[in-house]
Amino acid sequence: MPKVTIIYKAKTPAAQEQARSLEEWLIRRGAEVHPLEAKGGEPMAGNGAEKPLPADTGLVVVLGGDGTMLGAVRQVVANGLEAVPILGVNLGGLGFLTALAPSEVMPAMEKVLDGHFQASPRLMLDGVVRRQGAPLARFTALNDLVINKAALARIVELEAVVDGRPLTTFQADGLIISTPTGSTAYNLSAGGPICHPALNCIVVAPICSFTLTNRPLLLAPDMTLSVTLGHRAQETTLTCDGQVGLELEPGDEIRFQRSEHIVHLIQSPFRDYFEILKTKLRWG
Numbered sequence: 001m002p003k004v005t006i007i008y009k010a011k012t013p014a015a016q017e018q019a020r021s022l023e024e025w026l027i028r029r030g031a032e033v034h035p036l037e038a039k040g041g042e043p044m045a046g047n048g049a050e051k052p053l054p055a056d057t058g059l060v061v062v063l064g065g066d067g068t069m070l071g072a073v074r075q076v077v078a079n080g081l082e083a084v085p086i087l088g089v090n091l092g093g094l095g096f097l098t099a100l101a102p103s104e105v106m107p108a109m110e111k112v113l114d115g116h117f118q119a120s121p122r123l124m125l126d127g128v129v130r131r132q133g134a135p136l137a138r139f140t141a142l143n144d145l146v147i148n149k150a151a152l153a154r155i156v157e158l159e160a161v162v163d164g165r166p167l168t169t170f171q172a173d174g175l176i177i178s179t180p181t182g183s184t185a186y187n188l189s190a191g192g193p194i195c196h197p198a199l200n201c202i203v204v205a206p207i208c209s210f211t212l213t214n215r216p217l218l219l220a221p222d223m224t225l226s227v228t229l230g231h232r233a234q235e236t237t238l239t240c241d242g243q244v245g246l247e248l249e250p251g252d253e254i255r256f257q258r259s260e261h262i263v264h265l266i267q268s269p270f271r272d273y274f275e276i277l278k279t280k281l282r283w284g
Contacts, residue, residue: 001113002058003032007072009064010038015091018063018102025106029113038068053079059112060084065092066143066185070241073142077124077261085119087112087266096184097142099268099276111269119264122181123200123221126259129238131252139240140259143182146242147227147254148174148207150235155210157230163223170214172206174236175227177256179203181265184277186242192216196273202258224257 004026009015016037023033034054053060053075060081062072069088076084088098089105100108111117127145129136139145149156158170178187180195183203188194192205193216204225205216219225229236231250238254239245248254268276278284 001029001031003034003054003056004059004061005034005036005053005057006061006063007036007038007068007075008062009068009091012064012091014102015063015068018089018091018105022061022063022105022109025109031113038064038071053081055079055081057081057084060086061109062086062088062098063091064098065090066095066097067092067243069097070142070243073263074140074241074244076263077140082261082263085112085117085264085266096276096280097181097265099271104268104270108269112266117269118267120197120267121262121264122197123179124259124261124263125177125179125202126257127177127238127240128255129246129248129252130255131249136252137246139238139244139246140261141182141240142179142263143185143241144176144178144187145254145256146174146176146186146207146239147229147248148237148239149233150237154232154234156233156236158233159228159230160204161226161228162219167225168214169230170206170227171210172208172214174207176205176207177202177225178205182241184280187216190216193218194277200258202256221258224255226253226255228253 008019026033062069089100090098125141127139160167180199181197183195187205190205200221202219206214229252233250236248
C-alpha cells in the first residue's frame with residue numbers, strides 16, 4: 001500500500017471536507033496518509049503545498065481546480081517525485097487537469113489502489129531567462145510559459161529564433177508557449193490549436209497579434225525557441241502556469257525548450273480524453 005499524499009485547495013471548506021473523508025477512507029484500508037493544504041491560489045503566490053512532500057510518497061491526490069493541480073505538480077517536481085502518479089479531483093471550475101468529479105473519488109481510488117489505472121506521461125517546458133548574456137532565472141511549466149505586457153495601448157516586439165535560425169518578430173500583446181497538456185488553457189483562448197496530451201510538441205501562439213500573418217505554430221519537442229524582447233518591452237512579465245513569474249526588461253532573452261522533467265497524471269477510469277473535451281467545451 002503506497003503512502004498517499006493529499007494536497008487540497010487552501011481555505012476551501014469543500015476541499016477540506018473531501019480531504020478528511022478521503023484520509024479516513026484510506027486509513028481504514030491500511031494506507032499511510034499525509035494531508036497538505038495548498039498555498040493560496042492568487043497569481044504569483046506559487047500555489048504549491050506549504051511543506052515538502054514525504055520522500056516515500058507513492059501516490060499524490062490533488063483536491064481542487066487546475067490551479068491547485070499546477071501548484072502541486074511544481075511541488076512534485078521540486079521534491080524529485082516525478083515518477084509518482086498524480087490523481088486530480090475537480091473541485092474548481094473548468095478542470096481539464098482534474099478530471100474526476102467528487103462523487104467518483106472513492107470508486108477511482110479502489111481501482112488505483114488495486115493497480116488498475118493508467119498514468120500518462122506529460123511533457124513539461126523549461127524557460128530560462130538570460131539578462132545581458134547571463135542566466136537569471138529558470139521556470140518549469142506543465143501548462144505554459146507566457147510573455148505578457150501590462151502597459152495599455154502598447155504592443156511588444158518579440159524576436160523569435162528557432163535552433164539558431166531567425167523565425168520572425170512577433171508584434172503582439174504577448175506570446176504563449178505551451179505544452180499539449182496546456183493547449184486547452186490560455187493557448188485555447190488565444191486561438192491556438194488543441195493538442196492531444198500524448199503528442200510531443202511545443203505550441204507557440206501570439207496574443208492579439210498586430211500582424212495578422214503571425215499565426216500559431218507547432219515546434220518539434222527537441223527544438224529550442226529563443227525570444228528576445230525589443231526596446232519597447234516595458235512592463236512585461238514572464239509567467240509560469242499563471243502562478244509564478246518574473247518582471248522582464250528590454251533586451252532579455254528567454255529560451256524555451258522541452259524539460260527533462262516528466263510528470264504522470266492518472267487518467268479518469270470512467271471517461272476518455274475526448275469525452276472530457278466534449279463535456280468541458282460543450283461540443284455536440
